[in-house]
Amino acid sequence: MDKPELYSRCAAPTFAAVNIRQLEELWPTLTWPDQPLPVLEVGCGPGDITAKFLAPRLPGGTKIVSCDISPEMLRYAEEHNGRPGVISYESFDAAEKDLEGTAVWKHGPYSKAFALLLLHWVPDNRCAIQNIYRLLAEGGEAVFTVVPYVSVFAAYEEMAEEPRWKIYMEDVRKFVSPYQHSPDPAAELRQLLEAAGFQVLHCWAGEVEVVFRSEQELKVSSFLFVAEFLVSVNPFLNRLPLGERDDFIDDILQRMYKLNGIIKEVDSSSGESKIIYFYTSMKALAKKL
Numbered sequence: 193m194d195k196p197e198l199y200s201r202c203a204a205p206t207f208a209a210v211n212i213r214q215l216e217e218l219w220p221t222l223t224w225p226d227q228p229l230p231v232l233e234v235g236c237g238p239g240d241i242t243a244k245f246l247a248p249r250l251p252g253g254t255k256i257v258s259c260d261i262s263p264e265m266l267r268y269a270e271e272h273n274g275r276p277g278v279i280s281y282e283s284f285d286a287a288e289k290d291l292e293g294t295a296v297w298k299h300g301p302y303s304k305a306f307a308l309l310l311l312h313w314v315p316d317n318r319c320a321i322q323n324i325y326r327l328l329a330e331g332g333e334a335v336f337t338v339v340p341y342v343s344v345f346a347a348y349e350e351m352a353e354e355p356r357w358k359i360y361m362e363d364v365r366k367f368v369s370p371y372q373h374s375p376d377p378a379a380e381l382r383q384l385l386e387a388a389g390f391q392v393l394h395c396w397a398g399e400v401e402v403v404f405r406s407e408q409e410l411k412v413s414s415f416l417f418v419a420e421f422l423v424s425v426n427p428f429l430n431r432l433p434l435g436e437r438d439d440f441i442d443d444i445l446q447r448m449y450k451l452n453g454i455i456k457e458v459d460s461s462s463g464e465s466k467i468i469y470f471y472t473s474m475k476a477l478a479k480k481l
């Protein structure tokens with residue numbers, strides 16, 4: 193992901209709300225060591241959750257190491273969500289094979305690991321989960337939020353078969369959630385966590401919806417807002433000629449309508465429109481014994 197401004201602006205009122213609600217539900221069950229150990233955040237994106245949610249809630253003196261694979265995200269996070277002496281932002285691939293050679297390893301071990309809206313971006317979940325397990329101190333806990341299924345991924349898969357788009361999407365599998373076709377994503381995640389050595393304290397998957405609200409609230413049409421959100425998370429767009437990009441996003445949106453992944457509703461009295469976006473969400477809390 194390389195569009196931090198757009199992601200920060202468009203994700204905040206939508207996915208972030210679900211993400212934060214899920215974090216708030218799990219937060220009271222977390223346990224904290226007497227001596228503060230650092231906290232790890234993997235896939236921190238623009239750092240909004242790091243600075244605005246995590247940092248204010250951590251026990252005094254706790255340092256946060258937040259990492260991401262995207263240099264653009266890290267640059268934005270440092271510039272807009274820097275907290276010198278509290279948060280250090282590091283470059284890191286969650287599925288790194290040489291874990292002990294990374295800066296993230298050197299700052300550890302960690303009392304907590306947060307991997308929020310990350311695992312659906314990582315094809316090798318087994319390796320990412322094992323890495324997180326190894327980075328934790330004994331008794332450390334890991335919190336995951338994931339999007340196992342969403343219609344936008346189904347749209348990518350369809351479009352990768354289309355003559356017009358296929359040359360830009362040959363590696364589509366890398367950008368579709370590894371749980372997209374799973375009949376039971378929570379059971380799959382639980383199995384991966386247990387295989388890494390975790391005790392699973394909580395693992396849930398279910399349908400959620402986010403509402404892209406009215407034109408008054410967003411100052412742009414809800415349709416345009418959804419399109420901007422899709423741009424902010426789209427891995428293919430930079431490969432397309434400029435003149436093809438609007439059609440590409442429009443094609444995704446039309447397919448999402450057909451798949452019932454989004455619906456438009458118009459309030460009969462006010463005439464106000466909103467777009468409802470459906471997807472499957474998953475959250476897990478696991479402990480290193």
Ligand SMILES: C[S@@+](CC[C@H](N)C(=O)[O-])C[C@H]1O[C@@H](n2cnc3c(N)ncnc32)[C@H](O)[C@@H]1O
Nearest residue numbers: 193235236237260261262265285286308309313
């Ligand atoms: C949807 S954003 C989530 C950002 C933030 N955690 C949040 O909840 O708003 C996913 C982030 O994961 C990062 N990412 C994707 N693959 C990664 C990997 N293999 N290792 C580390 N970060 C990765 C992306 O660059 C992006 O910033």
